[in-house]
Amino acid sequence: MEFIQPNRLDRGFYQYQQEFEDKALAVLRSGWYVLGHEVSSFEEEFAAWCGSKYCVGVGNGLDALWMAFRVLGIGPGDEVLVQGNTYIASVMGITINGATPIFVEPDEYFQIDTTKLEALITPRTKAILVVHLYGHNAKMDDVVSLCRKYHLRLVEDCAQSHGSAFKGQKSGTFGDIGCFSFYPSKNLGAFGDGGAIITDHEQIAQDMKVLRNYGSEKRYYNKIVGTNSRLDEIQAGLLRVKLRHLDELCEECRELADAYSSHIQNEKLILPKERPDTHSIWHQYVIRCRERDRLIAYLQEKQIGTIIHYPIPPHLSEAYQYLGYQKGSFPITEQFADEVLSIPMYNGMTREEQDRVVDALNAF
Numbered sequence: 001m002e003f004i005q006p007n008r009l010d011r012g013f014y015q016y017q018q019e020f021e022d023k024a025l026a027v028l029r030s031g032w033y034v035l036g037h038e039v040s041s042f043e044e045e046f047a048a049w050c051g052s053k054y055c056v057g058v059g060n061g062l063d064a065l066w067m068a069f070r071v072l073g074i075g076p077g078d079e080v081l082v083q084g085n086t087y088i089a090s091v092m093g094i095t096i097n098g099a100t101p102i103f104v105e106p107d108e109y110f111q112i113d114t115t116k117l118e119a120l121i122t123p124r125t126k127a128i129l130v131v132h133l134y135g136h137n138a139k140m141d142d143v144v145s146l147c148r149k150y151h152l153r154l155v156e157d158c159a160q161s162h163g164s165a166f167k168g169q170k171s172g173t174f175g176d177i178g179c180f181s182f183y184p185s186k187n188l189g190a191f192g193d194g195g196a197i198i199t200d201h202e203q204i205a206q207d208m209k210v211l212r213n214y215g216s217e218k219r220y221y222n223k224i225v226g227t228n229s230r231l232d233e234i235q236a237g238l239l240r241v242k243l244r245h246l247d248e249l250c251e252e253c254r255e256l257a258d259a260y261s262s263h264i265q266n267e268k269l270i271l272p273k274e275r276p277d278t279h280s281i282w283h284q285y286v287i288r289c290r291e292r293d294r295l296i297a298y299l300q301e302k303q304i305g306t307i308i309h310y311p312i313p314p315h316l317s318e319a320y321q322y323l324g325y326q327k328g329s330f331p332i333t334e335q336f337a338d339e340v341l342s343i344p345m346y347n348g349m350t351r352e353e354q355d356r357v358v359d360a361l362n363a364f
Ligand SMILES: *Cc1c(COP(=O)(O)O)cnc(C)c1O
Pocket: 060, 061, 062, 063, 086, 087, 089, 090, 131, 157, 159, 160, 181, 182, 183, 193, 194, 195
C-alpha cells in the first residue's frame, strides 16, 4: 500500500508541466534574472486578481510582513494585535521591528476572535495583524470598523489565503497592506521562495520598492538603509503560469474539502467549517481530536501522513520566552495546539487516496 503524504508538490507541477518548463527555459534564455519583465508583469496580474491597485514582489512571506510594518512606521513601544494560534512568522514580522505582539484568542473558525479585540486596545496599539489561517477568513467587517474607530493600521497575513473572500471581497484588500508568501506549499506556490505585498496606496507601494532594493530608487543612490528582498524572474514567471490556473486549483481544493466534510463521520473528530458569507480556499483541512496523538500514530500505521499546524503556539516558543507568557496564558490557543491535525489534501489528490483517508478516519 502506498504511503499517502500530507502534501504532494510534484502533483501540482505535473498538472501544468509543459507550461512551467516552457516558462523556465524562456527566462533562462532571456539573460535577465532579477527584477525584470516577469516580475513587473506578475505584480500587475496579481494585483488585478486580488482586486488591489499595487503589488510589490519580495523575497518571501516573512519579508513581506516585517517590511509592511517597517513601511508603516511601527516599531519599539508600539503594540500590534495578532491571533495567538498563528504560524510564528506572523509574530516575527512584528518583533523584527521591535514592536510588541499582543495575542488574541481564536474563534471557532480558527481566526482572530473579533469580539475580544476592543478590550485589548491601549494607547500603544498601532495596528491589527489579521492572519487568514488555513485559507479561511476572519470577521473582517468587525476588524475594519474597529480600525476606523481607533485609527489603527490594518495588515493582513494572506500567506494561506490567496483568493479567499469575506462578503465577496478578497483577503488582503481590507486594510493598508496584504502580505503574501509563495512558499511552494502555499495555494499560489512558487518553486522556491517568494512573497509580495498588495496595497491601494501608491506611497506604500513606492516605499516597499525602495526598501526591497537597498533603499534605492535610482541605482546606487540610496535614500534609506534598506534590504535585499527581491522576487526573481524565474519564480515570477512560474507564478504567472500558476496564477492563470489558480481559480481552478482553488476550486479543486474546495471540492476535496467538501468531500471530506460530507464523508467523514466520527464523533471523536471535530471537522472544520466555513464561516457564513465567506469563501474559503481551504489551504489546509484541519480537524480537531482530543486523542490527537493516538490518531496520528493510528493513521501512520495505515500509511497516512499528517501534519500539526502548529504544535507550539508562538507565546510558548523558546524564541518568545522574553515576552513572559506561560502555559495557561491563552487556553483556547493552547487547546487548538493540542488538538489540531491537518489531513492530506493537495491539488492532484486522487479519489482513491481521499477514500482511504476517509475510511481510516471513520474507523478510528
Ligand atoms: C508560510 C507563512 C508565512 C511565511 O512565509 P515564508 O514565505 O515562508 O517566509 C507567514 N505567515 C503564515 C501564516 C504562513 O503560513
